[in-house]
Amino acid sequence: MKKKILKATLSVFLVIVIIVAGYLGYVIFSYSRIPDNQKITPKNTENSEKVKIGQSYTAVIQNIGFGAYTDDFTFFMDGGKQSWAESKESVISCINTAAEKAESYNPDFILFQEVDFDSTRSYHINQREMLESRFNTYSSAFAVNYNSAFLMYPFTQPHGASKSGILTLSKYNISASLRRSLPISQSFSKFLDLDRCYSISRIPTENGKELVLFNVHLSAYGGSDEIRTAQMTMLFEDMKKEYEKGNYAVCGGDFNHDFTGDSTQKLNGGAQVDFGWAQPFPKALLPDCISRCINYEGELIPTCRNCDVPYKEGNFTIIVDGFLVSANVEAVKVQNIKTDFKYSDHNPVLLEFILK
Numbered sequence: 001m002k003k004k005i006l007k008a009t010l011s012v013f014l015v016i017v018i019i020v021a022g023y024l025g026y027v028i029f030s031y032s033r034i035p036d037n038q039k040i041t042p043k044n045t046e047n048s049e050k051v052k053i054g055q056s057y058t059a060v061i062q063n064i065g066f067g068a069y070t071d072d073f074t075f076f077m078d079g080g081k082q083s084w085a086e087s088k089e090s091v092i093s094c095i096n097t098a099a100e101k102a103e104s105y106n107p108d109f110i111l112f113q114e115v116d117f118d119s120t121r122s123y124h125i126n127q128r129e130m131l132e133s134r135f136n137t138y139s140s141a142f143a144v145n146y147n148s149a150f151l152m153y154p155f156t157q158p159h160g161a162s163k164s165g166i167l168t169l170s171k172y173n174i175s176a177s178l179r180r181s182l183p184i185s186q187s188f189s190k191f192l193d194l195d196r197c198y199s200i201s202r203i204p205t206e207n208g209k210e211l212v213l214f215n216v217h218l219s220a221y222g223g224s225d226e227i228r229t230a231q232m233t234m235l236f237e238d239m240k241k242e243y244e245k246g247n248y249a250v251c252g253g254d255f256n257h258d259f260t261g262d263s264t265q266k267l268n269g270g271a272q273v274d275f276g277w278a279q280p281f282p283k284a285l286l287p288d289c290i291s292r293c294i295n296y297e298g299e300l301i302p303t304c305r306n307c308d309v310p311y312k313e314g315n316f317t318i319i320v321d322g323f324l325v326s327a328n329v330e331a332v333k334v335q336n337i338k339t340d341f342k343y344s345d346h347n348p349v350l351l352e353f354i355l356k
Helices: 002-030 088-103 127-134 225-244 263-267
Strands: 038-040 056-063 109-116 139-147 163-170 176-181 197-204 210-217 248-254 290-292 321-326 329-336 349-355
Touching: 038 139, 056 088, 056 248, 056 321, 088 109, 088 127, 109 127, 109 139, 109 210, 109 248, 127 139, 127 163, 139 176, 139 197, 163 197, 163 210, 210 225, 225 248, 225 290, 225 321, 248 329, 248 349, 321 329, 321 349
Parallel strands: 056 109, 210 248
Antiparallel strands: 038 176, 056 349, 109 163, 139 163, 176 197, 197 210, 248 321, 290 321, 329 349
16 A cells, blocks of 8 residues: 555656656746847838927836736735736736827937837736837837746746747838847856847938937846846947937837936935845946936825735835946936826836936
């Protein structure tokens, strides 16, 4: 009898080992990075009007959090519980609300991050299609940020496969766009942080140069000092090259750094934090020709919350989203927009700027 029990136990254990090994093999061997310098084909490129020098323009950035982050949503990778959005209806509502908020400012340019198009976590809703349909008069360029294998964790509700990207929208013709693959970890953490990129979209100006929009979403979970430095250096160098050509560089998005360098202290009563992703922005790496837009109007408003618990006033918040501009771009106004994190774990940021 004991031999039968032992044999049955060993058989079950062997099956579990085979399943786990098979799954790990699937994750490892299905992993591949999207090639660097991948050309993107813009949509809606009929508008021949060119961006003017000396005229005021408005840009809005918004990480939409794949339509999952209502104010009571908590995410398992941040210490919370949930891995999927609450429902398909909730995803649609969050995406529509984010779009309405951006649209309310009648921006000339919109940069969205974390836009899912066929992900388990967001019920396979094509958020890219939703946003492009809503802003159908805008020229658009979409870069796939990551296309990941099926993640079996958490076991109660596996996160599944994720396909997500960054979407750039412009009232003016995007003549060309390019996806740049960022350096990422080569250790096991790359399976958590997935692929990372920024897009470079070119818009003709009246003086024969280009307004070059950088849409960025940097690493959060798989970062290290070395990776963070490599990603920032690559981005800054590309912006500097555009400035040296006489072009106008505007970069917006989710930097996954404390954008001001001290927002964690100012927004949280001076408290120190141990979240690995909340590292200060490496301002020492910025070239002289590139600057942060941090001259905020009014009170200091956060752009992101940590999603370990449902949101309420007093929870940990930080500024991670923002704009960078080259020296030939004047940042007239920058404003972090308070939404109480009702539809995303990120607040939008608005920039009014002039090309000199």
